[in-house]
Amino acid sequence: MSRAAKESIAGELRGAGMKPTPQRVAIYEMLKGTTSHPSVEAVYEALRHAFPAMSLNTVYCTLQALVAAGLVRKLAMRENVFRYDANALPHAHFVCTRCGRVEDVSASVDEDLTRIEPGLEARIPRHVIDYEHYFYGYCVDCEAKLARSHVTDACHKTDLKKGETRDGRAD
Amino acid sequence: MSRAAKESIAGELRGAGMKPTPQRVAIYEMLKGTTSHPSVEAVYEALRHAFPAMSLNTVYCTLQALVAAGLVRKLAMRENVFRYDANALPHAHFVCTRCGRVEDVSASVDEDLTRIEPGLEARIPRHVIDYEHYFYGYCVDCEAKLARSHVTDACHKTDLKKGETRDGRAD
DNA sequence: TAGGTGATAGTAATGATTATTGAGTGGTAA
DNA sequence: TTACCACTCAATAATCATTACTATCACCTA
Numbered sequence: 001m002s003r004a005a006k007e008s009i010a011g012e013l014r015g016a017g018m019k020p021t022p023q024r025v026a027i028y029e030m031l032k033g034t035t036s037h038p039s040v041e042a043v044y045e046a047l048r049h050a051f052p053a054m055s056l057n058t059v060y061c062t063l064q065a066l067v068a069a070g071l072v073r074k075l076a077m078r079e080n081v082f083r084y085d086a087n088a089l090p091h092a093h094f095v096c097t098r099c100g101r102v103e104d105v106s107a108s109v110d111e112d113l114t115r116i117e118p119g120l121e122a123r124i125p126r127h128v129i130d131y132e133h134y135f136y137g138y139c140v141d142c143e144a145k146l147a148r149s150h151v152t153d154a155c156h157k158t159d160l161k162k163g164e165t166r167d168g169r170a171d
Numbered sequence: 172m173s174r175a176a177k178e179s180i181a182g183e184l185r186g187a188g189m190k191p192t193p194q195r196v197a198i199y200e201m202l203k204g205t206t207s208h209p210s211v212e213a214v215y216e217a218l219r220h221a222f223p224a225m226s227l228n229t230v231y232c233t234l235q236a237l238v239a240a241g242l243v244r245k246l247a248m249r250e251n252v253f254r255y256d257a258n259a260l261p262h263a264h265f266v267c268t269r270c271g272r273v274e275d276v277s278a279s280v281d282e283d284l285t286r287i288e289p290g291l292e293a294r295i296p297r298h299v300i301d302y303e304h305y306f307y308g309y310c311v312d313c314e315a316k317l318a319r320s321h322v323t324d325a326c327h328k329t330d331l332k333k334g335e336t337r338d339g340r341a342d
Numbered sequence: 343t344a345g346g347t348g349a350t351a352g353t354a355a356t357g358a359t360t361a362t363t364g365a366g367t368g369g370t371a372a
Numbered sequence: 373t374t375a376c377c378a379c380t381c382a383a384t385a386a387t388c389a390t391t392a393c394t395a396t397c398a399c400c401t402a
Contacts (some may be wrong), residue, residue: 019368019379019380021367021380023380023381024380040358040359041358053381053382054381054382055381055383055384056382057359057360057361057381057382057383057384058380058381060359060360074249076247076248076249076250078245078247078253079247080253080357080389081357081358082249082251082358082359092291094295094297094299096297097300097301105291105294105295106294106295109291109294109295112287112290112291113287113291116283116284116287119283120263120276120280120283120284120306123276123277123280124265124276124277124280124306125311126265126267126306126308126309126310126311126314127314128265128306128307128308129268129307129309130268130306130307130308131304131305131306131307132304132305132307133302133303133304133305134302134303134304134305135291135292135295135297135299135301135302136299136300136301136302136303137295137299137300137301138297138298139297140296140297143297143298190348190349190399192349192350192398194349194350195349210389211389211390212389224350224351225350225351226350226351226352227351227390228350228351228352228353228390228391228392229349229350229351231389231390232349232350233349233350251358251359251360251388251389252388252389252390253389253390
């Protein structure tokens with residue numbers, strides 16, 4: 001990324017009251033440059049080579065600070081890790097329930113949702129400051145594998161764990 | 172709850188292919204009788220007196236089985252516990268970002284969302300099997316306390332608590 | 343009664359997240 | 373310059389939700 005782009009990222013951080021340290025700039029820059037909605041661990045791994053001394057905790061702290069500053073969204077889906085998104089505007093996501101991939105949906109969907117939201121909020125007798133929409137289903141890669149999947153008690157899914165790992169690839 | 176109601180819950184479990192053991196009936200019954208969207212721990216605590224021998228793991232397994240059977244929803248919000256909801260139909264939730272309370276929103280909101288969803292799905296080139304909407308904000312109880320809350324870096328809130336250094340800072 | 347299937351309890355293990363602490367950095371005022 | 377102060381970071385420990393494992397138990401069927 002260009003020096004100018006880096007400087008603009010630093011400016012965004014400053015504007016949010018955060019000191020633009022190299023680690024913070026790199027983390028925010030990495031988030032802005034991906035569409036994969038990475039987890040803390042994924043951010044950490046992606047920046048390991050550039051910042052060998054950076055600790056995982058720094059990534060946690062930086063992401064929390066970015067969320068608190070309103071620059072980054074924390075995404076909660078039905079997996080036990082959080083993901084982060086540099087698109088701070090509320091927008092809808094598609095989540096593959098099989099592989100965990102998270103994608104943004106078409107902008108026109110967001111537009112439709114945004115259009116009806118004021119009407120919804122008016123009927124929620126609360127101070128709504130944010131909203132999120134998740135669509136769950138199967139991504140194109142997983143769609144094909146759907147046929148042989150079947151409901152099992154998660155406590156006894158031992159039949160899956162050896163050969164047929166539920167290929168928990170999260171890109 | 173009446174014997175007949177218990178029997179109908181057992182019937183629901185059987186219909187979903189689950190053996191209606193007393194623990195499962197009690198867990199499902201408890202979920203259906205609350206609007207609090209309890210966590211695993213909360214379900215466990217609520218049934219401790221009725222089933223002193225029941226383990227936390229049984230609650231985990233049962234809830235996972237209920238989710239897999241489509242009888243119960245697993246709710247993911249921006250806290251690090253999952254909550255469960257016996258209303259298996261997709262519907263919107265309001266989440267208080269301060270105290271964590273989760274409420275259902277008015278049914279008319281759900282109706283509006285349901286009405287536009289087919290149109291949205293048509294523009295998501297994926298096999299959508301479920302969706303969820305979360306509205307974040309402050310519940311009535313927390314609204315009043317909002318005034319003195321301010322954004323802090325979660326990593327360094329310890330130095331705030333004795334000296335109160337960051338007082339005048341707007342962050 | 344024996345054998346099979348699945349549910350449960352108990353507990354260990356895993357893994358994500360948070361807390362703590364001490365060192366380092368840069369700025370500011372005397 | 374020196375002293376001070378606020379802030380950042382890394383390293384590690386601690387916490388805690390969740391999952392895995394295993395032996396036991398209950399129920400069903402032949």
